[in-house]
Amino acid sequence: MEFTALFLAVTIVMLVAWGGPRVQALVLFAAALIASVATYLHHASDALKLPF
Amino acid sequence: MPRSLAVTLNALALYAIALVLAVAFAAQLLLDELPCPLCLLQRIQFAMLAVGPILNVRFGPHPSHYAVALLAAVVGASFAMRQILLHIMPGDAGYGSALLGYHYYTWAFIGFAVAIVLTAVLLLFEGQFIGHGTPETPAIRGFERAAVLLVIALAVLNVISTLLECGFGACPDNPVAYELLKRAR
Numbered sequence: 001m002e003f004t005a006l007f008l009a010v011t012i013v014m015l016v017a018w019g020g021p022r023v024q025a026l027v028l029f030a031a032a033l034i035a036s037v038a039t040y041l042h043h044a045s046d047a048l049k050l051p052f
Numbered sequence: 053m054p055r056s057l058a059v060t061l062n063a064l065a066l067y068a069i070a071l072v073l074a075v076a077f078a079a080q081l082l083l084d085e086l087p088c089p090l091c092l093l094q095r096i097q098f099a100m101l102a103v104g105p106i107l108n109v110r111f112g113p114h115p116s117h118y119a120v121a122l123l124a125a126v127v128g129a130s131f132a133m134r135q136i137l138l139h140i141m142p143g144d145a146g147y148g149s150a151l152l153g154y155h156y157y158t159w160a161f162i163g164f165a166v167a168i169v170l171t172a173v174l175l176l177f178e179g180q181f182i183g184h185g186t187p188e189t190p191a192i193r194g195f196e197r198a199a200v201l202l203v204i205a206l207a208v209l210n211v212i213s214t215l216l217e218c219g220f221g222a223c224p225d226n227p228v229a230y231e232l233l234k235r236a237r
Contacts, residue, residue: 003092003223004214010099011207017106018200029103029120033127036096040131043089 002039009035053177058113059196061174062105065121065167066199069102072163073206077213079156085148086217086227090135094160095210097128101167102203109196113180118171125167132161 009032017025076095079085087095104121108114135157139146146155154162174180217223219231 001218001220001222003089003096003218004211006093006096007099007207007211007214010096010103011204011211013100013103014106014200014204014207017103018110018204022107022111025103025107026116026120029100032100033123036093036100037127040090040093040134043093044134 006032006036006039053180055112055180055183058174058177058180059109062108062113063196063199065105065170066102066109066196066203069098069105070199070202070206072098073203073210076156077206077209079149079151080213083149086230088147088226089223090131090138091147091156092214092223093131094128094135094157097124097131097164098160099203099207099210100124101128101164102207104171106200106203109192109200115175115181118175121171122168125164125171129161129164129168132157132164136161 009028013025013028013032016028073095076087076091076098080087101121101124103124104117104119107117107120111117135147139155148156151159214223216230216232217227219235221231224231
Protein backbone atom coordinates (compact mmCIF):
# COMPACT_ATOMS: atom_id res chain seq x y z
CA MET A 1 0.00 0.00 0.00
CA GLU A 2 2.86 2.37 0.83
CA PHE A 3 4.32 1.93 -2.66
CA THR A 4 0.99 2.81 -4.29
CA ALA A 5 0.86 5.90 -2.06
CA LEU A 6 4.41 6.84 -3.07
CA PHE A 7 3.64 6.48 -6.79
CA LEU A 8 0.50 8.56 -6.23
CA ALA A 9 2.56 11.19 -4.38
CA VAL A 10 5.12 11.36 -7.21
CA THR A 11 2.32 11.70 -9.77
CA ILE A 12 0.87 14.60 -7.76
CA VAL A 13 4.33 16.22 -7.58
CA MET A 14 4.64 15.90 -11.38
CA LEU A 15 1.18 17.43 -11.91
CA VAL A 16 1.98 20.34 -9.58
CA ALA A 17 5.37 20.81 -11.32
CA TRP A 18 3.53 20.95 -14.67
CA GLY A 19 0.56 23.10 -13.69
CA GLY A 20 1.04 24.54 -10.22
CA PRO A 21 3.32 26.96 -8.37
CA ARG A 22 7.06 26.20 -8.53
CA VAL A 23 7.72 26.49 -4.79
CA GLN A 24 4.84 24.14 -3.99
CA ALA A 25 6.28 21.56 -6.42
CA LEU A 26 9.70 21.79 -4.75
CA VAL A 27 8.20 21.38 -1.25
CA LEU A 28 6.10 18.40 -2.37
CA PHE A 29 9.15 16.87 -4.05
CA ALA A 30 11.10 17.13 -0.77
CA ALA A 31 8.23 15.49 1.13
CA ALA A 32 7.97 12.64 -1.40
CA LEU A 33 11.75 12.10 -1.33
CA ILE A 34 11.78 11.91 2.49
CA ALA A 35 8.82 9.49 2.38
CA SER A 36 10.59 7.21 -0.12
CA VAL A 37 13.79 7.16 1.96
CA ALA A 38 11.72 6.41 5.10
CA THR A 39 9.99 3.53 3.25
CA TYR A 40 13.38 2.22 2.13
CA LEU A 41 14.77 2.33 5.68
CA HIS A 42 11.66 0.55 6.96
CA HIS A 43 12.12 -2.28 4.43
CA ALA A 44 15.92 -2.53 4.42
CA SER A 45 16.05 -4.62 7.56
CA ASP A 46 17.87 -7.67 6.11
CA ALA A 47 21.55 -7.81 7.01
CA LEU A 48 23.86 -7.71 3.96
CA LYS A 49 25.79 -11.00 3.69
CA LEU A 50 29.05 -9.47 2.53
CA PRO A 51 32.24 -11.58 2.37
CA PHE A 52 34.39 -8.94 4.09
CA MET B 53 24.08 26.93 -24.23
CA PRO B 54 20.84 28.78 -25.13
CA ARG B 55 17.82 28.24 -22.89
CA SER B 56 15.83 26.68 -25.75
CA LEU B 57 18.48 23.98 -26.30
CA ALA B 58 18.59 23.24 -22.55
CA VAL B 59 14.80 22.84 -22.51
CA THR B 60 14.99 20.47 -25.51
CA LEU B 61 17.66 18.39 -23.74
CA ASN B 62 15.44 18.24 -20.64
CA ALA B 63 12.57 17.00 -22.82
CA LEU B 64 14.90 14.33 -24.23
CA ALA B 65 15.74 13.32 -20.63
CA LEU B 66 12.00 12.93 -19.99
CA TYR B 67 11.70 10.64 -23.04
CA ALA B 68 14.63 8.58 -21.68
CA ILE B 69 12.93 8.26 -18.27
CA ALA B 70 9.68 7.28 -20.02
CA LEU B 71 11.62 4.60 -21.92
CA VAL B 72 13.03 3.18 -18.66
CA LEU B 73 9.56 3.08 -17.06
CA ALA B 74 8.08 1.52 -20.22
CA VAL B 75 10.77 -1.20 -20.40
CA ALA B 76 10.17 -2.04 -16.72
CA PHE B 77 6.44 -2.26 -17.47
CA ALA B 78 7.07 -4.45 -20.52
CA ALA B 79 9.16 -6.87 -18.44
CA GLN B 80 6.40 -6.97 -15.83
CA LEU B 81 3.64 -7.68 -18.35
CA LEU B 82 5.41 -9.78 -21.00
CA LEU B 83 7.68 -11.86 -18.72
CA ASP B 84 5.14 -11.88 -15.87
CA GLU B 85 7.85 -10.71 -13.45
CA LEU B 86 6.29 -8.69 -10.66
CA PRO B 87 8.55 -5.99 -9.14
CA CYS B 88 9.75 -6.56 -5.57
CA PRO B 89 9.52 -3.73 -2.96
CA LEU B 90 13.10 -2.56 -3.68
CA CYS B 91 12.39 -2.72 -7.43
CA LEU B 92 9.29 -0.55 -6.89
CA LEU B 93 11.34 1.97 -4.91
CA GLN B 94 13.80 2.23 -7.82
CA ARG B 95 10.91 2.79 -10.24
CA ILE B 96 9.57 5.48 -7.91
CA GLN B 97 12.97 7.19 -7.98
CA PHE B 98 13.03 7.09 -11.78
CA ALA B 99 9.63 8.80 -11.72
CA MET B 100 10.96 11.35 -9.20
CA LEU B 101 13.93 11.93 -11.50
CA ALA B 102 11.42 13.38 -13.99
CA VAL B 103 10.33 16.21 -11.65
CA GLY B 104 13.48 18.31 -12.29
CA PRO B 105 13.21 18.18 -16.11
CA ILE B 106 9.44 18.90 -15.90
CA LEU B 107 10.23 22.04 -13.87
CA ASN B 108 12.91 23.02 -16.40
CA VAL B 109 10.45 22.62 -19.29
CA ARG B 110 7.70 24.57 -17.51
CA PHE B 111 9.66 27.40 -15.84
CA GLY B 112 12.92 27.36 -17.80
CA PRO B 113 16.33 26.00 -16.67
CA HIS B 114 17.21 26.74 -13.05
CA PRO B 115 20.00 25.29 -10.86
CA SER B 116 17.50 24.17 -8.19
CA HIS B 117 15.63 22.09 -10.80
CA TYR B 118 18.86 20.26 -11.62
CA ALA B 119 19.45 19.82 -7.86
CA VAL B 120 16.05 18.10 -7.64
CA ALA B 121 17.12 15.66 -10.38
CA LEU B 122 20.49 15.05 -8.69
CA LEU B 123 18.83 14.27 -5.33
CA ALA B 124 16.43 11.79 -6.93
CA ALA B 125 19.28 10.12 -8.86
CA VAL B 126 21.55 9.80 -5.82
CA VAL B 127 18.75 8.27 -3.71
CA GLY B 128 17.79 5.94 -6.58
CA ALA B 129 21.41 4.83 -7.05
CA SER B 130 21.57 4.05 -3.31
CA PHE B 131 18.47 1.86 -3.55
CA ALA B 132 19.86 0.02 -6.60
CA MET B 133 23.24 -0.45 -4.90
CA ARG B 134 21.50 -1.98 -1.88
CA GLN B 135 19.85 -4.58 -4.13
CA ILE B 136 23.12 -5.30 -5.96
CA LEU B 137 24.84 -5.91 -2.59
CA LEU B 138 21.99 -8.21 -1.45
CA HIS B 139 22.91 -10.54 -4.36
CA ILE B 140 26.68 -10.07 -4.49
CA MET B 141 27.64 -13.36 -2.81
CA PRO B 142 29.14 -15.97 -5.20
CA GLY B 143 26.50 -18.48 -6.27
CA ASP B 144 23.59 -16.05 -5.78
CA ALA B 145 21.51 -16.08 -8.98
CA GLY B 146 20.13 -12.61 -8.28
CA TYR B 147 16.50 -11.46 -8.33
CA GLY B 148 14.49 -11.87 -11.51
CA SER B 149 15.79 -12.37 -15.03
CA ALA B 150 18.71 -10.59 -16.65
CA LEU B 151 18.60 -8.17 -19.58
CA LEU B 152 21.73 -8.17 -21.78
CA GLY B 153 23.66 -9.88 -18.98
CA TYR B 154 22.71 -7.54 -16.14
CA HIS B 155 19.78 -7.70 -13.73
CA TYR B 156 17.31 -4.82 -13.76
CA TYR B 157 18.66 -3.35 -10.53
CA THR B 158 22.18 -3.25 -12.02
CA TRP B 159 20.77 -1.42 -15.05
CA ALA B 160 18.93 0.88 -12.65
CA PHE B 161 22.22 1.74 -10.91
CA ILE B 162 23.87 2.43 -14.28
CA GLY B 163 20.87 4.57 -15.28
CA PHE B 164 21.00 6.66 -12.10
CA ALA B 165 24.81 7.05 -12.41
CA VAL B 166 24.41 8.25 -16.02
CA ALA B 167 21.69 10.68 -14.87
CA ILE B 168 24.04 12.12 -12.22
CA VAL B 169 26.85 12.62 -14.74
CA LEU B 170 24.59 14.13 -17.43
CA THR B 171 22.94 16.49 -14.93
CA ALA B 172 26.37 17.65 -13.72
CA VAL B 173 27.44 18.21 -17.35
CA LEU B 174 24.28 20.26 -18.07
CA LEU B 175 24.99 22.37 -14.97
CA LEU B 176 28.33 23.40 -16.52
CA PHE B 177 26.58 25.47 -19.20
CA GLU B 178 25.73 28.62 -17.25
CA GLY B 179 24.40 30.47 -20.30
CA GLN B 180 21.07 28.66 -19.91
CA PHE B 181 20.51 30.38 -16.53
CA ILE B 182 20.91 33.94 -17.86
CA GLY B 183 17.58 35.70 -17.51
CA HIS B 184 15.99 33.01 -15.32
CA GLY B 185 14.56 35.76 -13.12
CA THR B 186 12.39 37.09 -15.94
CA PRO B 187 8.69 36.77 -15.12
CA GLU B 188 7.56 35.29 -18.46
CA THR B 189 7.52 31.50 -18.76
CA PRO B 190 9.12 29.97 -21.89
CA ALA B 191 6.89 28.88 -24.77
CA ILE B 192 6.32 25.13 -24.54
CA ARG B 193 6.37 23.22 -27.84
CA GLY B 194 4.49 20.01 -28.61
CA PHE B 195 7.70 17.97 -28.36
CA GLU B 196 8.23 19.02 -24.73
CA ARG B 197 4.53 18.86 -23.84
CA ALA B 198 4.31 15.27 -25.17
CA ALA B 199 7.38 14.25 -23.11
CA VAL B 200 5.84 15.58 -19.89
CA LEU B 201 2.43 14.02 -20.55
CA LEU B 202 4.04 10.67 -21.47
CA VAL B 203 6.00 10.44 -18.23
CA ILE B 204 2.94 11.50 -16.17
CA ALA B 205 0.83 8.84 -17.94
CA LEU B 206 3.43 6.18 -17.09
CA ALA B 207 3.42 7.30 -13.46
CA VAL B 208 -0.40 6.95 -13.37
CA LEU B 209 -0.12 3.45 -14.89
CA ASN B 210 2.39 2.57 -12.14
CA VAL B 211 -0.09 3.74 -9.48
CA ILE B 212 -2.71 1.33 -10.90
CA SER B 213 -0.23 -1.52 -11.40
CA THR B 214 1.18 -1.21 -7.87
CA LEU B 215 -2.30 -1.10 -6.37
CA LEU B 216 -3.17 -4.30 -8.28
CA GLU B 217 0.10 -5.96 -7.22
CA CYS B 218 0.17 -5.04 -3.53
CA GLY B 219 -3.52 -4.48 -2.81
CA PHE B 220 -4.29 -2.54 0.36
CA GLY B 221 -1.82 -4.44 2.57
CA ALA B 222 1.96 -4.75 2.72
CA CYS B 223 3.62 -5.71 -0.56
CA PRO B 224 5.16 -9.22 -0.40
CA ASP B 225 8.99 -9.49 -0.55
CA ASN B 226 8.79 -11.88 -3.51
CA PRO B 227 5.47 -11.17 -5.27
CA VAL B 228 4.16 -13.85 -7.64
CA ALA B 229 0.56 -12.73 -8.16
CA TYR B 230 -1.53 -9.55 -8.24
CA GLU B 231 -2.98 -9.42 -4.70
CA LEU B 232 -6.00 -7.30 -5.61
CA LEU B 233 -6.97 -9.59 -8.52
CA LYS B 234 -6.54 -12.66 -6.27
CA ARG B 235 -9.00 -11.17 -3.77
CA ALA B 236 -11.48 -10.32 -6.51
CA ARG B 237 -11.67 -13.95 -7.68
